[in-house]
Amino acid sequence: MIRRILLATVLLTCSAASQAWELQYYAGFGMGKGFFSKSGSEIETSLQRKDWTDPKASIADSSTVWKAYYGVYFSPYLGAQIGYANLGNTDLKASASVPPGQEEQFAADLASIEPDLGKGAQISIVGRFPVFENFVIHDWLGVFMWKNDTTVTVNDVSVKESTSGSNFVLGAAIEYQLNYELGLRLEIERFNQQGDAVNVLGAGIAYYF
Secondary structure, three states: OHHHHHHHHHHHHHHHHOOOOOOEEEEEEEEEEEEEOOOHHHHHHHHHHOOOEEEEEEEOOEEEEEEEEEEEEOOOOEEEEEEEEEOOOOOEEEEEEOOOOOHHHHHHHHHHHOOOOOEEEEEEEEEEEEEEOOEEEEEEEEEEEEEEEEEEEEOOEEEEEEEEEEEEEEEEEEEEEOOOOEEEEEEEEEEEEOOEEEEEEEEEEEEEO
8 A cells, every 4th residue: 555655646746747857867876884773681571571581682783784776856856766775684692591492482582573674675755955056955755665584593493584564764865966977975764674663874876867
């Protein structure tokens, strides 16, 4: 349903505006750091709720994120964009008092608790607003259709869990235009991965043609 609404909005905007302004296409690439909110103490609490004794957990608070995108502006201020984003992987270490023979269950519980980052496709409505010479602000609202594969190993017993979903993504960027074709960007995005918020700070380059 979300995808249909976005697609209908894009088509209506295109039909209304494309006749009055020449379409401008662009492609870009970006990298950055994704910061997620789930901490080691929260994971320990979740393991305690699953009746594991003396859980210990630590997790890095960031991951490496990269993305590529392609878009078109129907007017000087409004357009649409598709892309691919990879939110990276978590670095989680955990332990507990696991009775012999229950390693697989502990691994499965840990996999279900680990934050969902994921990778997949984005479709967004984008806007842009010149602020002063050579600087432009971009913003976007879209849907991230993702899949996440997690593998947890406990005492040589491995469990793989796959999750997927479609969640909103919000973003904004300030771009310095080197010339008509090239722009350098500083970006911020927020992904809501089934309640596991991922805030991304990054940089990128956009090519207009």
